[in-house]
Amino acid sequence: MKFINIDKTDAYTHLKTIQPKDLATVLDKERINEYQIEAACGLTYNYAAMPVDNQSLAVLQNLADEQQLIQKYRAILSGEVMNTGENRLVLHHLTRGQLLGKVIADGEDKGSFYAAELKRVEAFSEKVRTAQLVGSTGKPFKTVVQIGIGGSDLGPRALYLALKGWATAEDITQLEGRFISNVDPDDAAEVLGDMDFETTLFILVSKSGTTLETLTNRDLVLKAITDSGIRGIKAEKHMVAVTSKTSPLASSPSLLDAFYIDDFVGGRFSSTSAVGAVILSLAFGYPAFAQFLNGAHEADRLALETDITKNAALCDALIGVYLRNALDIPTSAILPYAQALTRFPAHLQQLDMESNGKSVNRMGEKLSYSTGPIIFGEPGTNGQHSFYQLLHQGTDTVPLQFIGFSSSQYGKDIVVEDSTSQTKLIANLVAQIVAFAMGKEDKNLNRNFEGNRYSSLLYAEKLEPKTLGALLAHFENKVMFQGFAWNLNSFDQEGVQLGKVLATKVLNGCEGDEVLKAYADLF
C-alpha cells in the first residue's frame, strides 16, 4: 500500500477540471433508475441528482484505484495497524462479523472476543428483560439510563430513538431508555427528576474509564440513588460498566456487571460494540440488536466491491470528494424524512467531523487541500419550514443527503384530503429533491429557483433494525473511504486534547495564565 496525498494523484488533477453536469439537462427517468446502488438489506443509494456523469465517475474510479481505497479497507479488515498515530488496529467492522481472515492482537482472536462479549450481553439482557435479574430491592428493571458522552452517547441515543417506534409496532416488550451526557448538572437533574431508582439500571460507558463528564455523572447518579433514602437500595447494584479491560473501571466488583470493548474500536464507531449493544439489547431485546448487526455486516460486505458504480458507500464517498475538492463546497446537510431519525444527523455530525476534520495527513504533514465538510441536519418536513429557505435561495450551495422510507414505523396514520400522512411525507421528500435539482424560473427573482442544488437519496421500505444497521455502516464506510482518499488518519482525534488540558488548568486556578483567568473571572 502507498499513502499519498490526494493532490499527488493523476485522477485528482483531472477531477479538478471537470465541470458539474447541469441537472436540468440530464435528470430524467432513465438516469433516476440507473444511478443507484443497493447499500444492503434493501437500502438503496440514489445519486441521480448529483452533478456527475459516466465521465466523471470514471475519473472517480481512477481516484479510488490510485488511492487504493478497497485495498486499505481490506487492510483494516485484516487487522493491520491503520490508526497509525495511536498505533492501533481499527476493528469496528469486526464487532458485527468477520469478513476476511481472523484478526489476532494482544494475544487473542479479536473476532472471538467481540462475539463472546456479545454473547454475554445477550445473556445479561435476557435475564434483565425476563426479571431473572432484578434491582437491589427486588423489583424488575423498567428503565435503562446510558451515562456516556460523544461516541458513548450520540450513536446509541440516535439508534435508540430510531428503533422505538418499530419496537412498539412489533409489540416488543420495552425498557425505556434515557441518556445523561453533559457535565452540566442540569442534564442529570432533568433526567433523574421523576426517576424510580428501584426499577432503573444505569449503564456507565467510558472506554478509557477516565472521561471527566462520565465519571462525574456516575458519582452524581450514585449519590442521588443513595440520597433517595429508599430502604435497602444498593446504588452500585443498579449500575453496569462498559469499558476496556485495561481501564480503571474494569475492576469495579461492586457494580452489577461489566462488559468489555477495546482500544481498536473508536468511540464514534462503537455503536455496534458493547457500547450500543447493552442499552439496545436491554431496551428492545437482543434479537433486534442482532438484526441491526446483520444489516451493518451486510453493508460492510458490499463495501468490498471495487467498482464504484456497484459500491454505494464508495460512490457516495467519492462524489463527496468531488463536491469538496473540485467544486469547493464546505458543507453537507443530512435530511432524514423520518422523525425516528431525529438525532441521526447529530451522530453523523460527530462521525464525519471528528474523523475527517483534519489538516494533516497520516504522516503528520500539513495538507494544502480541503478535507472533511461541516455536517448538519434536521428531519424533514420540519426543516422545510426552517433552514430550507437558505438551501433553496441562499448564496451558498449545500449538497443534501436525503433519507426516506416507504412505510411509517407505527403505522398509525390518517387519510386527510385523500392521502395518508406517510404519503404526504414522501410527496414532500420527492418534491424537495426535484425542486432543488431542477429549480424554476420566475421573472420575479425573489421567486426564482436556480436549481442545481445537488442531493442524493438513501431509501428503503421501512426503518427497522437491519435497515438501520445498513444505514449506519453506509456512513461509517463512506467516512472511512473519504479519509483514505484524503490520506488522513480518520481514527484519532488529537483536536480534542488542548481543550482538556486548558480546562484542567482553569480548575487549578488558571496557573498564572492571564487570558484564561480573565475569561474565568467573567463567571
Add this chain to the structure above:
Amino acid sequence: MKFINIDKTDAYTHLKTIQPKDLATVLDKERINEYQIEAACGLTYNYAAMPVDNQSLAVLQNLADEQQLIQKYRAILSGEVMNTGENRLVLHHLTRGQLLGKVIADGEDKGSFYAAELKRVEAFSEKVRTAQLVGSTGKPFKTVVQIGIGGSDLGPRALYLALKGWATAEDITQLEGRFISNVDPDDAAEVLGDMDFETTLFILVSKSGTTLETLTNRDLVLKAITDSGIRGIKAEKHMVAVTSKTSPLASSPSLLDAFYIDDFVGGRFSSTSAVGAVILSLAFGYPAFAQFLNGAHEADRLALETDITKNAALCDALIGVYLRNALDIPTSAILPYAQALTRFPAHLQQLDMESNGKSVNRMGEKLSYSTGPIIFGEPGTNGQHSFYQLLHQGTDTVPLQFIGFSSSQYGKDIVVEDSTSQTKLIANLVAQIVAFAMGKEDKNLNRNFEGNRYSSLLYAEKLEPKTLGALLAHFENKVMFQGFAWNLNSFDQEGVQLGKVLATKVLNGCEGDEVLKAYADLF
C-alpha cells in the same frame, strides 16, 4: 431612508481590505474586560476573541451608519411597511412592548391588540392552571401539546426546554409540554403513545390556518381522542387555536378557545406572540412569560443605541458581516454551555437561515455578495466530544458563538475532585474559547493548534425567563441588522414555496412530470 446594496457603500470597500487581527497577539486581560457590551438584564456580549480592533470597529460603525441600520430598526418599530415583498409591517417587537409611538394598522392600535390577546392568554392560563377550566370529562389539564411546525414549533419548543429546569427549581406548578410538528405520522404516534387525553390540552398553531402538516396533525389528534373511546370525551374541547383572525381556523366555535396573532409577526419571530405565550403561560404560569417578555423588551430598547460598541446586537451583527464578506466565512456555530438550551441552536438556525438565506435584495435584484451563513450547533460539553475536532483542526474556520451561565438551573450539583459539575462546565467553556483563539504550537503537527478560530461569548448569571428573553431578542435583532446591512427583506420566505407546489403535484399523481414520477416510483 435609502436601501442600497452593501457593496455600494464606502465602508464595505474599506472593510474588504482590513486584515483580521492575530488573537495570539492582541488577546489579553484588558481586551477581555473592554470588548464587551450589556445586551440586557445582565446578559453580556463579549467579543474579545473576534478578530477586530478599534480601527475595524470604526469601519463597521461607518457601515452601520451608511446602511442606516438604527434608522431602519426605528422604521420597523414605527410601523412602516418593512416587509416590502409581502406589503406587511414587521411588528414582533411590539408583542413585547411599545418602544416608539403607537402603531395603527388595519384600523386598530396594534400594540393594544397584542396586549389584549396577552391579557386573554393570562386569564385563560390562570383558569387552566387553577383547574377552574378543566377537560371535557371534568379532569384538570396536566399536559399541553403544541401542534405546529417551523416558527410555531422550534421557538416555543426551545424556550419550553430552556425554562423547565428553572421552573422546577422555583417550585412552580407545571403542566408538561409536548410538541407534534412533522407530517411523518410517527411523530404524532410517538407523542400520543402514552397520553391521557382526559387531562391533555392541545394547542393548534398556524397563523395562516392552512399549514399542511398542522392541519393533518390536528385531524390525526382529534381522531385519536375520539377513537380512545373515553366515555363523554369531546375532542374539540381539548383543543385551542392560535391563528390570525382572517384564517380558516379563526372561526372554529367548536374548539375550547382561540387566541390571535396577525400577519405582521413572522413565524420565526413569533415566540413572543400568542404562538409562544399560550404554551409557556400554561406550562410555567403567566408571570414567567411576562418576565420573558420584559427581558426581550429591554434588549429591544438597548438595540436602539447607535454606537456599535454600546449595542450588543448591532456589534454582533456587524462583526458577522465582517466574517462573512471580508473573510469569506460561510458558517457559524452556536455553542450553548447549558443543556437547557439543547434546542436553541435549532431555533436560531431557522431564525437566521430563513431570514437571511437569500440571493436577491429587497428590490428583487440579484446580489453579487454572500448573505446569511449556515448555522448549526449543539450544547457543550457534548460537542467537545463530537464535532469540535473539525472546529479545532479542520481545514475551514468556523466562527463560534458561545453561551454560558455562572449558575445551573436545578442547583443539584456534586463536588468531585474539588469542583462542582457547574464549575467544570464553565472551566470547559473558558478553556475552549482560549484554545480556539490562542492555539498551541507543537512540532507534531497532528497536535498543533493554529489558533485564530474566532468566537464571541454571551454570558449571564443564570438562565431564567428574563435572561432568556434578552437572549432571544439579541439574536432576532442581530439577524434584523444583518438583513438591513445586506439590503435584504429578512421577513419573507419565498424559497419555501416551490417545494409546496411540487408536493401538491406529487399528491395529484405528478401531473405528467416525468422526473417527479420517477422519484415517486422509488417508494
